[in-house]
Amino acid sequence: MVTIRRCVKEDEPAVLELISGIMSREFKDAATAYPLEDVERISSAYGGIGDAFFVAVTDQNKVVGTVAIKKEDDRVALLRRLFVAPTHRNLQIGKKLITKALEFSREVGYGEVIFKTTSKMSGAIELCKKNGFIQRAHVALGPIELLKFSLNLNPQKG
Secondary structure (H helix, E strand, O other), X not given: OEEEEEOOHXXXXXXXXXXXXHHHHHOHXXXXXXXXXXXXXXXXXXXXXXXXXXXXXXXXXXXXXXXXXXEOOXXXXXXXXXXXXHHHOOOOHHHHHHHHHHHHXXXXXXXXXXXXXXXXXXXXXXXXXXXXXXXXXXEEEOOEEEEEEEEEOOXXXX
């Protein structure tokens, strides 16, 4: 069984290993667009009011997924660091991570969540689309394409 919870200091080395491993194996071209500084210092990077870093952990407390919310401004949050270990994909972990991140965003009072990614991160793109995110921008940046998706958390208001 996998549980979604807040990242604690003891999780940080495993989070860095998971994300850097996936980036180097699956998304080499995107590595320059997504430096790991925030993952190297999760407590300070995601410790502000309106920020959160969540992990998916197994019963053995092994980190198998991540997602983060970072405050852009009082109304807008950034969905970041959506990763699931290759060994644990297609088990609805990504869906659970996004659900937790969006619950947090609503609780904090954000009206919109933005997700920026590359066209190569097809799993994350499909997951976001299934959760109501709409593509808003597309920019070619050398060999990679950057995409921006957004989700209105208050659809009745606009």
